[in-house]
Amino acid sequence: MANTKTEQLKRVLKPVHLWAIAVGLVISGEYFGWNFGWKVSGTIGFLIATVVITIMYITFIFSYTELTAAIPHAGGAFAYAYRAMGPFGGLIAGYATLIDFLFATPAIAIALGTYLNFLWPFIPPLYSALFFNVVFIVINYLGVKESAIFSVFVTVLAVAELLLFMGIVSPHFKMANFMSHPMPFGWSGVFAALPYAVWFYLAIEGVAMVAEEVKEPEKNIPKGYISALGTLIVLAFGVMILTGGITDWHKLSDVSDPLPEAIRFALGNQSNLTRIFAGIGLFGLIASFHGTILASSRQVFAMARSGYMPRFLSRLSHRFKTPHWALVAGGLISFIALFTGKADQIVYISVMGAVLMYMLSMVSLFILRKKEAGLERPFKAPVYPLFPAIALIICAVTFFAMIWFYPVLALGFFAGLVVVIAIFMLMGKHKIKIIDDVLLETAEVITSAAK
Template structure:
């Protein structure tokens, strides 16, 4: 028995922790990034895009939860696709999930740097982003229960701040501002804005990455997912609508700190409340930043444990019971992205990984329903096959849209996938059958 097999992830997470992880993974999407979609679609066009994407996430999460509770594995979609589609399916899903979380982390780091720069223009965006990377790599290594408690506290603060924000700006909302240039590019502008609507919810699927660390996962995971999604839908639409009615929305459509800027318009930049709000706003970004590091490290750990990445990445720290090498490796990728990309580019690549992963997951769900009808399913996707079909169809539309409007970034994403497949074949990994628990069907 190897050291990795001897060491097990600790089952310490409860429903409140899962809610915190689900919301913390995503909540930075309410603070920045989504507003970049305004420049393509306008306020009403982006509202429509957000409704479409919200429908996709509702149907996806209710379907995905069936997979998560049936196969509670740290690899998430990688494990589901391997079991349904075999080695190549696992590779595609695993690659997509890695891109999803590994690139979400530097995108959020850019947002953190921008918020600090808003507070103090002398603080460089890049260096503060790198600083946060180092700090939260250390926090995640110290232990998952400690990380989850940190997520809970920081998430409660972030949600409270968004509620306070809505309370401050709501009296200043003007429908005329929101309806000004509502769809500047017509209906076609909705399509390139779709990825930025995805940013409202991207990474909620990361709860699956801690499935092996959840107490009673078959009961608690659905609670975490559903309560988290409900919270995020309310906050997303509240922030989007009220922010769009504060001023000419075009002034906010290219900023990495739209909420502090909106508050400064309402209260004045010299107001101490503006500075306080921007300072507290860091909580939301920190919550997501911390959560994406947690989720991405578990994906690296699971794929390394299964032989899809170098085995040494699956090592578990003896003292803290966390995958420390996987956490550090993810931080290294984040450093590279911070030095080479921009916020918009990193967001698009992260969304592309997420969308491919969603599609692979829904395909896996359909196949497993036929392939393993007797698989224990503690949570059954409602309205099957309608819900997963809707999630799959909308995901496919978003993917085609991104390939069309963001061709260069698409080449980078699919070029990386092609290289991964080539290496996979040359190393003969596609010929090896995994015997790891959850990854194979029970003996007939």
């Protein structure tokens, strides 16, 4: 047996912090990434894909919140799958979650570099991306409460900017543009576009990674998730529809800065608003970039604490109580991805990790309902078992579509998983029971708090 008792993270976060972290994690998805879906589906095809994925996220979040509130563990899906399915379930869920957040970070960094290059062409996008990696690792090192306050600030600015964007471009919207070649690839294009529609909401589940740092998690986590999801749904549909009617959507389907480009088409190259918007557009990308670094570091920390990764990655800074080595490890992976991948490929790999993690989480929910019927559940998934079943089915269809339409990248994803499983077995980790005071005692803590 392995005793993994360590220092504990500080519980300082409130609902407003959770809303800011959740929206901040995702909001870059409204700024870029989703538009790659137009390439494979057209405007109406992508709209249909987005409706399907929105239904998936509504049912998923209401179901996932049950797990997060009942088991507030920094490992998120890793902890739920371990508890439900044992070591291999935990390993696969942990791998999927790491891929989700560790690859979302460099994808957003590329967009940050592109936005800066739009403003100042003499700044190479890659150098900007590397610079932001270093700066936000330092910010996250300084403390979770300080990071959360920063998240509130930049997230409010990012939401306000998207509302401003919709106000600026709405007078220039033309239905003829939006309906031009609406489904050039038919229904197959809808399936191919599902991964890019996920980008509108991907990483909202990252709130689970800070669950150990939330005050009264049984009450505050549901508030944070639900308010964030409502905000994101309004922004996603507003941005997508209005942008699609500004010009020939083909011109915006393969760029990393679609919103400034849309304003440029609407107002002209000489408009000061184009540059101003690109400048403040950095806030949305910064909010997500900051949030994904926060979430990925907590995932690395939790898996290392449980013995699934090198132990030193679970060490906390004595002064700030933040997992500094986990932050550095995530930064190194982001650096490597920036030098080796393209934005749309990195987005795809991140989404594949997320969708697999969603599937395992829903399976864990079903198992734990039977395996641990007595577990204190401060929040229960509504319309059970329908909601988690709908989420699981749509996730499975999306996952199959990703394998079908992008087999080479899928092969790389599964090759990485095979290597991880092989190392796991060779080290004998599958034979060691985790003694994780947070993972195994959380139910008792929540029960005591409820009483």
